[in-house]
Amino acid sequence: MIRAALLAIAAAVHAAPTVAQEAVATFGPGDAGTSLVLRTTTDIDVFGPTVAAFLATRPDLSVRFEQWGSNDLHALTAADCAAGQRGADIVISSGVHQMVDLVNERCAADWRSAATAALPPDLRWRDEIWGISREPAVIVYNRRLVPADEVPRTRFDILDLLRPATSVYAGRVATYDIEASGLGFLFAYADSQEASTFGALMEAFARSGAVATCCSAEIIRGVAEGDYLIAYNVLGSYAALEAAENPDLGIVLPGDYTLVLSRAAILPGPEPARDAAGAFLDFLLSPEGQREMALMQLRMDEEEEDGTVPFRSIPLSPVLLVAMDRAHESRFIARWRAAFGAPEP
Amino acid sequence: MAERAPLSLTARLAFGITGLLIVGGLVLALAAFGYGRAAARETYDRLLVGAASDIAASVGVENGRVVVDIPVSAFELLALAPDDRIAYQVRGVDGEVLTGHAELPAPPEGADFYDADFRGEPARFLRVTRRFAERSVSGNVEVIVGQTLQARRDLAFDITSKALYGLAVGGFAMLALAVFVVRSALRPLDRLARRIAARDPQDLTPLETAAPREVAPLVGSVNTFMARLERQFDTTRNLISDSAHQLRTPVAALRAQADLALTETDPARRDGLVERIHRRSVSLGRLLDQMLSHALVVHRTGSARREALDLRDIALDIVEAGDHLVIAPGTEVRLEIGEDPVTVMADALSLREAAKNLLSNALSHGHPPIAVGTGIEGGERLLWVRDAGDGPPEGVADAIGDRFLRSAASSGQTSGLGLSISKSVAEAYGGRLRLEHAAGGFRAVLALPAPEGTGP
Numbered sequence: 168m169i170r171a172a173l174l175a176i177a178a179a180v181h182a183a184p185t186v187a188q189e190a191v192a193t194f195g196p197g198d199a200g201t202s203l204v205l206r207t208t209t210d211i212d213v214f215g216p217t218v219a220a221f222l223a224t225r226p227d228l229s230v231r232f233e234q235w236g237s238n239d240l241h242a243l244t245a246a247d248c249a250a251g252q253r254g255a256d257i258v259i260s261s262g263v264h265q266m267v268d269l270v271n272e273r274c275a276a277d278w279r280s281a282a283t284a285a286l287p288p289d290l291r292w293r294d295e296i297w298g299i300s301r302e303p304a305v306i307v308y309n310r311r312l313v314p315a316d317e318v319p320r321t322r323f324d325i326l327d328l329l330r331p332a333t334s335v336y337a338g339r340v341a342t343y344d345i346e347a348s349g350l351g352f353l354f355a356y357a358d359s360q361e362a363s364t365f366g367a368l369m370e371a372f373a374r375s376g377a378v379a380t381c382c383s384a385e386i387i388r389g390v391a392e393g394d395y396l397i398a399y400n401v402l403g404s405y406a407a408l409e410a411a412e413n414p415d416l417g418i419v420l421p422g423d424y425t426l427v428l429s430r431a432a433i434l435p436g437p438e439p440a441r442d443a444a445g446a447f448l449d450f451l452l453s454p455e456g457q458r459e460m461a462l463m464q465l466r467m468d469e470e471e472e473d474g475t476v477p478f479r480s481i482p483l484s485p486v487l488l489v490a491m492d493r494a495h496e497s498r499f500i501a502r503w504r505a506a507f508g509a510p511e512p
Numbered sequence: 513m514a515e516r517a518p519l520s521l522t523a524r525l526a527f528g529i530t531g532l533l534i535v536g537g538l539v540l541a542l543a544a545f546g547y548g549r550a551a552a553r554e555t556y557d558r559l560l561v562g563a564a565s566d567i568a569a570s571v572g573v574e575n576g577r578v579v580v581d582i583p584v585s586a587f588e589l590l591a592l593a594p595d596d597r598i599a600y601q602v603r604g605v606d607g608e609v610l611t612g613h614a615e616l617p618a619p620p621e622g623a624d625f626y627d628a629d630f631r632g633e634p635a636r637f638l639r640v641t642r643r644f645a646e647r648s649v650s651g652n653v654e655v656i657v658g659q660t661l662q663a664r665r666d667l668a669f670d671i672t673s674k675a676l677y678g679l680a681v682g683g684f685a686m687l688a689l690a691v692f693v694v695r696s697a698l699r700p701l702d703r704l705a706r707r708i709a710a711r712d713p714q715d716l717t718p719l720e721t722a723a724p725r726e727v728a729p730l731v732g733s734v735n736t737f738m739a740r741l742e743r744q745f746d747t748t749r750n751l752i753s754d755s756a757h758q759l760r761t762p763v764a765a766l767r768a769q770a771d772l773a774l775t776e777t778d779p780a781r782r783d784g785l786v787e788r789i790h791r792r793s794v795s796l797g798r799l800l801d802q803m804l805s806h807a808l809v810v811h812r813t814g815s816a817r818r819e820a821l822d823l824r825d826i827a828l829d830i831v832e833a834g835d836h837l838v839i840a841p842g843t844e845v846r847l848e849i850g851e852d853p854v855t856v857m858a859d860a861l862s863l864r865e866a867a868k869n870l871l872s873n874a875l876s877h878g879h880p881p882i883a884v885g886t887g888i889e890g891g892e893r894l895l896w897v898r899d900a901g902d903g904p905p906e907g908v909a910d911a912i913g914d915r916f917l918r919s920a921a922s923s924g925q926t927s928g929l930g931l932s933i934s935k936s937v938a939e940a941y942g943g944r945l946r947l948e949h950a951a952g953g954f955r956a957v958l959a960l961p962a963p964e965g966t967g968p
Contacts, residue, residue: 273632288594292595437632484591485596486587489587493611494582494610494611
């Protein structure tokens with residue numbers, strides 16, 4: 168009877184939209200007693216060292232690291248939740264509105280510890296979701312191709328650059344494709360809530376033929392190689408990592424306001440989380456874990472927050488459910504499509 | 513079984529107040545819990561109303577279709593309950609889900625607010641209906657907003673616990689105050705006890721303590737008791753001094769005659785002396801009887817319980833006792849009593865003693881015929897003894913107030929003492945001794961007041 172039920176569930180899971188993870192890696196000894204499954208939108212190269220640092224403190228554990236796109240990760244976790252099974256022990260996504268939605272749908276377990284209690288209220292909700300990183304949304308430009316006096320310091324500067332009919336920036340400004348990237352959608356949504364500039368920006372993007380594409384790495388590479396001159400709303404952590412190796416990349420924290428994202432971690436539930444998963448979460452929030460993440464630019468330097476740039480954090484709260492609203496999303500995407508034209512086949 | 517010491521007043525009060533607090537506390541706790549729940553429900557229901565109205569207001573018609581632009585403010589309002597999940601749904605005129613959760617528990621008919629589960633957790637829902645009557649769209653658009661109950665529970669618990677906390681503090685304050693009040697209220701008693709303890713044993717003067725009204729009766733009783741005690745002391749003292757006084761003369765006389773008899777050689781004169789010694793001894797014996805009777809009567813009037821007595825019974829008793837046959841053989845004593853009872857409040861023994869004295873006086877000094885009777889005269893109840901003589905000589909009647917009837921005692925005449933006893937008894941019961949010349953002789957009357965509550 169139970170076996171039959173389990174088979175039925177397994178069949179249901181297989182029937183779920185078949186999406187493949189982008190990359191997989193295993194950390195820790197192969198014969199470890201306990202193995203955790205980590206699913207995240209963060210690149211293995213970026214987050215791997217932090218996982219390794221955690222495992223150094225817990226030799227009894229190994230971690231299977233699965234890297235996913237944010238939309239796929241959300242769909243997969245929701246499907247696991249609906250099927251009543253635990254596919255991963257910990258899920259970390261930059262699409263925090265999707266994670267908030269999972270919590271609201273009772274798909275996350277709670278975890279309380281000194282480390283989670285120390286988080287500010289904006290970075291946790293219901294003790295089921297926690298903000299573990301601190302990354303700005305930045306403007307990236309090509310130092311070689313963009314003259315120093317034309318480097319955009321604010322969104323208004325981008326508007327000005329795109330205004331001339333014969334602007335050299337026409338068609339060479341890139342941003343996330345919000346349909347393909349959960350993070351891109353979140354940034355665009357946050358922008359739309361933050362200022363009316365966003366409407367003007369969309370209009371300018373539409374007029375100048377800006378490029379919408381997927382994935383931070385792709386966009387940054389495009390800027391580095393000169394395909395794009397400017398990329399808007401790029402995740403600062405990736406940009407900083409790339410810029411450290413490629414002197415052609417310039418990074419600007421928009422001076423009118425800079426969005427700050429905290430990647431959200433959840434422990435998929437609703438069954439109680441495994442202790443090892445909670446320990447991993449506590450490690451991420453601990454000073455050691457934060458130091459490891461700072462090495463990979465996942466945490467903005469505190470000294471950057473000197474007050475010259477207004478930072479706008481995206482709080483982990485049920486208000487983000489508006490970003491997940493069907494009607495809202497379809498209207499938003501409709502506007503987006505109107506600006507960028509039909510998605511390329 | 514040993515009688516247990518009664519509980520202290522403080523303990524009684526403490527028990528009483530503790531009981532009151534427990535019962536009151538339970539009632540108040542229930543009331544506070546009920547109030548807390550109601551207050552929390554009302555508070556967070558308002559959030560639901562605000563959010564649902566916000567969403568309903570954002571519903572519009574565009575190009576012949578109902579469109580919803582979920583306002584952020586609605587969710588910001590709901591997020592004021594910081595840890596609660598949010599459920600919402602907007603249904604179009606045909607009942608189709610326009611946005612929000614596809615699956616939500618159906619609202620019951622006619623209810624705006626309702627309770628149902630959301631994702632396995634109890635939640636509170638509100639349905640708001642917005643009517644459209646456009647050319648293209650006509651009907652009701654329903655907005656359902658729901659929220660789990662965590663914040664409500666927290667608020668209800670908060671209100672309840674604060675109320676109970678206040679109650680506990682108030683209760684302890686009440687208890688402490690009660691103990692303090694009892695202690696301070698009983699302090700006058702302590703002071704009284706200390707003052708009595710510190711007194712000289714001979715000091716029976718009234719206590720002069722400024723006592724609270726509640727303690728005043730106790731002080732009054734103590735003072736009354738001490739006054740009675742002092743009277744008893746006085747009586748005893750007087751008795752002793754009277755007795756010494758009254759016995760000294762006859763004993764001295766006896767001794768002198770005995771001395772004479774010892775030295776008398778003439779047998780005839782010695783016999784005369786012995787005869788006189790015998791008479792004196794008999795007289796002394798009678799005097800002692802009288803004095804004992806007096807002491808007894810005086811003691812009893814101060815201490816014996818008073819009871820309702822019929823004076824006719826007393827009269828009958830002393831006539832039937834037949835003492836007159838010893839004192840004056842052959843003398844007839846008549847009984848003159850009526851049909852109706854003659855009731856007084858007194859001690860039977862004392863009265864009998866007083867009446868017996870009057871009778872023996874009449875037998876000794878009066879002339880027959882002698883009568884004993886009762887009667888009612890105005891407000892007084894009478895017990896009298898009458899003889900046909902002229903009564904005692906002038907002066908005796910006036911002197912019976914004195915206890916020192918030396919002349920009577922020394923001469924062996926004891927009528928004065930007998931009258932004195934009768935007078936004491938009469939006065940002890942609020943009456944008097946009347947000596948009066950009546951038709952056909954002399955009458956000695958014990959006149960006692962009518963018992964309270966009866967007519968004259």
